[in-house]
Amino acid sequence: MQEKVSTRTQSLQNNPNLSQKDVRVVERILSKNDLKALEMKKRYQADGLYVLNFMSSPGSGKTTLLENLAGFEDFKFCVIEGDLQTNRDADRLLKKGVQAQQITTGEACHLEAAMIEGAYDILQSKGALQESDYLVIENVGNLVCPSSYNLGAAMNIVMLSTPEGDDKVLKYPTMFLCADAVVVSKADLMEVFNFRLSQVQEDMDRLKPDTPIFTLSHKDTHSLRAFKDFLAENRARNYQSAHVF
Template identity: 40%
Template sequence: MCDACGCQTHTHDHDHGHGHSQTHDDSVIVEINRSLFAANDAMARSNREHFDEERIVVLNLISSPGSGKTTLLEHTIDRIGSEIKIGVIEGDIETERDAERIRAKGVPAIQLTTGGACHLDASMIHRGFHQLQKEPGGNSIDLLVIENVGNLVCPATFDLGEHTRVVLVSVPEGPDKPAKYPKAFTSSQLFLITKTDLLPYFDFEVAEARKEALSLNPSLQVMDFSATTGEGFEVWLDYLRELVREEKGK
């Protein structure tokens, strides 16, 4: 049981039925066959159940540093903040800066600083969510957005209990990210190509990035837009509206 809210946390579900066999030299071989991700996955499942009970849609944003995650959030809040109550958990190695940018928009936000760790994990989100609920407005949100630590590698391995994992690549980064960092794309449900207002200045073929990503993960949904100019942004906003509608109707 979690101290903060009494929600179920399933962290003690491991199995004690190992097979034993004796070898020479008095050593014992024990068969374990347990995933090292098991503890995180159990916590992630418990987070997801908790989010469902509260009817909150949860997104996990993954990208390299500087691809526009925080800017995407700022523009999203400007456009639909009055119809959908948004809350944000920011992950960074150091500083409160991103959470301050979001709070300046009048939206509850907390900052998790990992102090050097390259990713967020499910237990950090569990604690972070309780902290967020204590913020003004944090107790009545429809959509929780988790902005992961800027890194296309490590965050892809850790389930946080999100409903949808979103991977972002901005135009200046180049279209070959899916081929170079496959796990971020195979584990996501949505791929956002951002900063498309810069397409005239960079050698970036949207069709190529799309094709590379879909060859790794045929079920991936792909959108491209510029949050700054608003071009193509409506598709993203409609997507969020639909997710919130679905979660409320569950």
């Protein structure tokens, strides 16, 4: 923990956009979040839940992926949804029979562990946690802010949609360094957008070697099943992300 704090402090102090007062404020916020994330991780484990933190830019297809995963009878999950406004994503999942609790953050471009705690309590009161093997946290759509906030998840999944382009890994390295797996969505559009999967692979090899990369399309159920099986295998061996936020 001391090494983690020292590294973070140095990074903040080297930021030319932050004054020393700003650094102290940011440190207090992040330290408070880390403690709450550790507390939540213990709760997840005590409740027998394998927690997945899905991160991406807006419109990458996170909710659509969860709707499709709902079609697998052997993948029992509930969801905490994060958006600046509206309950639309939670409502979509409820229509698919998935228990979902929406968090509206207002102006915040990320979820924090304390926000998760409140939604978690609500899902628990509804019996959703007891009926689930997984809890999926669908983070606020943003390729920057969520990468700084630990939520205590076992795995961090970063999604990149084909229309966004194949150059995002090195443009947003802090986000992709979080990834225990990368999902390239809307893969059926690769030719249309001249999307090079080889570029994503090359950039991930430079940034974080050996990170699994999945290509998904709603037209290809085999790719979805392969991703679902990957998650199940990691749950079975109790894989826990080693990433330090």
